[in-house]
Amino acid sequence: MPHNPLLESHELPPFAEIKPEHVVPAIEKLLADNRNTTEALVQRAEQEPPTWDSFAAPLEALNDKLSRAWSPVSHLNGTMNSPALRDAYQACLGQLSDYSTWLGQHEGLFRAWQALKEGPAWAELDEAQRRCVDNTLRDFRLAGVDLPAEQKRRYGEIKARLSELANTFSNQLLDATQAWHKDIGDKERLAGLPPSALATLAANAEAKGGQGYRITLDFPSFYPVLTFADDRELRREVYTAFVTRASDQGPNAGEYDNAPIIEETLRLRRELAELLGFASYADLSLATKMAESPRQVLDFLEDLARRAVPQAREEFAELEAYARDTLGMNELAPWDIGYASEKLREARHAISQEQLRPYFPAPRVVDGLFQVVERLYGVTFEEDAEAPRYHPEVRYFRIVEHGEPIAGFYLDLYAREGKRGGAWMDECRVRRSREDGGLQLPVAYLTCNFTRPVGNAPALLTHDEVTTLFHEFGHGLHHMLTRQTVAEVSGINGVAWDAVELPSQFMENYCWEREGLDLIAGHVDSGEPLPAELLQRLQAAKNFQSAMGLVRQLEFSLFDLRLHHELTAPSAAEVQALLDSVRDAVSVVPRADFNRFQNGFSHIFAGGYAAGYYSYKWAEVLSADAWSAFEEAGIFDPDTGRRFRSEILEQGGARDAAELFRAFRGREPSVEPLLRHNGIRAA
Numbered sequence: 279m280p281h282n283p284l285l286e287s288h289e290l291p292p293f294a295e296i297k298p299e300h301v302v303p304a305i306e307k308l309l310a311d312n313r314n315t316t317e318a319l320v321q322r323a324e325q326e327p328p329t330w331d332s333f334a335a336p337l338e339a340l341n342d343k344l345s346r347a348w349s350p351v352s353h354l355n356g357t358m359n360s361p362a363l364r365d366a367y368q369a370c371l372g373q374l375s376d377y378s379t380w381l382g383q384h385e386g387l388f389r390a391w392q393a394l395k396e397g398p399a400w401a402e403l404d405e406a407q408r409r410c411v412d413n414t415l416r417d418f419r420l421a422g423v424d425l426p427a428e429q430k431r432r433y434g435e436i437k438a439r440l441s442e443l444a445n446t447f448s449n450q451l452l453d454a455t456q457a458w459h460k461d462i463g464d465k466e467r468l469a470g471l472p473p474s475a476l477a478t479l480a481a482n483a484e485a486k487g488g489q490g491y492r493i494t495l496d497f498p499s500f501y502p503v504l505t506f507a508d509d510r511e512l513r514r515e516v517y518t519a520f521v522t523r524a525s526d527q528g529p530n531a532g533e534y535d536n537a538p539i540i541e542e543t544l545r546l547r548r549e550l551a552e553l554l555g556f557a558s559y560a561d562l563s564l565a566t567k568m569a570e571s572p573r574q575v576l577d578f579l580e581d582l583a584r585r586a587v588p589q590a591r592e593e594f595a596e597l598e599a600y601a602r603d604t605l606g607m608n609e610l611a612p613w614d615i616g617y618a619s620e621k622l623r624e625a626r627h628a629i630s631q632e633q634l635r636p637y638f639p640a641p642r643v644v645d646g647l648f649q650v651v652e653r654l655y656g657v658t659f660e661e662d663a664e665a666p667r668y669h670p671e672v673r674y675f676r677i678v679e680h681g682e683p684i685a686g687f688y689l690d691l692y693a694r695e696g697k698r699g700g701a702w703m704d705e706c707r708v709r710r711s712r713e714d715g716g717l718q719l720p721v722a723y724l725t726c727n728f729t730r731p732v733g734n735a736p737a738l739l740t741h742d743e744v745t746t747l748f749h750e751f752g753h754g755l756h757h758m759l760t761r762q763t764v765a766e767v768s769g770i771n772g773v774a775w776d777a778v779e780l781p782s783q784f785m786e787n788y789c790w791e792r793e794g795l796d797l798i799a800g801h802v803d804s805g806e807p808l809p810a811e812l813l814q815r816l817q818a819a820k821n822f823q824s825a826m827g828l829v830r831q832l833e834f835s836l837f838d839l840r841l842h843h844e845l846t847a848p849s850a851a852e853v854q855a856l857l858d859s860v861r862d863a864v865s866v867v868p869r870a871d872f873n874r875f876q877n878g879f880s881h882i883f884a885g886g887y888a889a890g891y892y893s894y895k896w897a898e899v900l901s902a903d904a905w906s907a908f909e910e911a912g913i914f915d916p917d918t919g920r921r922f923r924s925e926i927l928e929q930g931g932a933r934d935a936a937e938l939f940r941a942f943r944g945r946e947p948s949v950e951p952l953l954r955h956n957g958i959r960a961a
Contacts (some may be wrong), residue, residue, distance in 0.1 A: 291350035301366035323390035379434035382421025475502030517613035525874035560843035563889035589825035646798030685758035703753035752785035772931020779897035821957025842889035
């Protein structure tokens with residue numbers, strides 16, 4: 279076989295060498311090798327009682343080798359998308375799904391894991407190893423190991439098809455996002471937009487060899503138009519293009535329609551759940567989460583709605599009155615909400631995201647983030663400019679403790695063509711004990727889509743972007759500060775999905791406190807800290823329309839859970855009807871008939887949040903309560919920081935999430951800090 283960098287062992291991925299033509303041959307060879315080695319390990323386990331070192335550790339090494347090859351491919355597909363790479367990525371999805379199904383339904387493998395649990399070696403395993411064995415046996419049952427042959431085959435077909443559908447959903451959304459743009463030559467049409475937004479739109483036009491300004495559907499481009507543009511017709515046009523992406527409506531109607539993908543996905547998820555003996559896909563999804571049943575989650579969400587909806591209605595009535603009396607708008611359309619809200623926020627709190635931008639130059643924010651982590655956990659950061667990178671703007675850092683590196687991460691901050699929207703953390707390498715007795719250090723990808731720097735000036739971030747960076751870095755710390763050496767429970771692995779947002783949401787709090795902001799914020803020209811008056815206005819505005827924001831999250835969560843719990847084989851019309859009924863119950867803002875939000879809801883159709891979107895709010899209860907411990911002791915209290923690191927971040931998935939929270943907080947979680955932090959008066 280010709281040279282293939284994906285088949286070689288590297289500390290970090292050799293991005294410059296990886297080409298689309300390497301992907302399929304590498305994955306095919308690794309899968310074939312893994313199958314052969316797995317069969318040999320199973321035969322050995324049948325002849326002598328399996329131990330961790332003779333059976334579990336070699337299997338972990340196989341998984342890691344495959345992950346080390348696939349991780350950079352998957353990451354490049356999300357951050358440097360090209361037709362050739364997309365085809366290679368797509369070509370591997372079915373094979374990877376088949377392999378995963380083959381492993382999960384391998385009865386000999388299942389018996390070997392059971393023999394490890396029931397045999398003499400069990401007594402020698404540590405807590406993390408035992409957790410790994412228990413999780414693996416659970417996952418065998420969830421993969422249909424007990425099913426008859428015909429149903430096993432069907433399970434494999436469904437899993438492979440769902441993997442393809444998720445990828446198609448994501449690709450069509452990316453294509454739809456990039457298919458629309460609006461070029462504007464007359465600056466007057468962009469009246470109201472701040473200079474930073476105008477610079478972004480001008481840079482968009484210039485990048486395409488044009489003059490004037492180009493609006494796209496990437497967040498840093500469309501969001502300022504909906505928030506600041508005085509031209510109501512322009513807002514309507516941009517809003518319409520955004521909320522109809524990948525649907526049967528709007529300017530590209532039918533071209534990238536995700537509705538058939540949604541229908542087939544939901545039908546197959548339901549069939550999969552029933553194959554495994556679950557009443558619904560929501561029941562199957564919750565089998566690995568903290569929450570015990572769909573009913574418990576619905577009760578949780580409906581309880582929050584009862585407390586928040588009345589206040590959200592008041593907030594919207596206030597917005598309507600302001601828009602009517604001050605802005606001369608007799609009726610608020612959906613494309614007016616962001617604009618009128620920003621005007622009201624400025625009028626009431628004399629503050630806007632744009633006013634804050636000069637205090638958040640990206641280099642200062644990144645440096646401040648590192649200082650926050652250094653004060654909390656006693657680690658330091660070192661940049662490595664020589665590390666292999668996949669784009670010139672990407673930076674690589676190591677986390678150092680007692681003079682030794684303990685982890686590393688790639689930082690990729692800015693929006694660009696070929697990069698999917700949103701912000702996320704993903705793992706490049708997982709912390710684990712290697713076969714040679716050494717330790718593999720964890721490495722993370724930290725990806726955002728912030729407004730790009732223009733010219734020689736640094737990028738100036740909004741406060742929202744700053745909190746997004748802190749959120750994703752919280753996930754990164756969970757992955758990188760782990761002390762586990764078993765991959766299955768290392769970092770975020772093995773952590774209940776509805777607890778995994780705890781460390782990320784926790785980190786956001788430092789963006790609101792004077793002690794944290796003094797490290798993060800400094801004026802781009804003078805370096806002066808955020809003035810006291812501006813900080814007071816920022817904090818006062820923190821819970822501006824907070825009930826409206828909360829019910830919007832409840833709308834997404836209730837829609838997701840009910841979609842996967844109540845409907846069996848829904849048509850696009852039934853999906854829309856369910857979303858409308860959820861909105862009738864909890865939404866307080868006007869809606870457009872052409873809005874096809876669901877067709878872009880990649881969290882649940884192309885991410886891991888199906889029947890799990892509620893996790894954001896569930897985990898926010900944990901994070902708000904954890905933060906209240908820091909409020910009591912001091913937000914940089916070293917003892918509390920040490921306990922949070924040792925009881926939460928270092929533990930990974932080695933112990934039950936509820937048990938870890940109790941160990942840190944000394945009691946069960948309370949919903950009151952969440953309501954208080956969100957300014958919900960019903961608390």
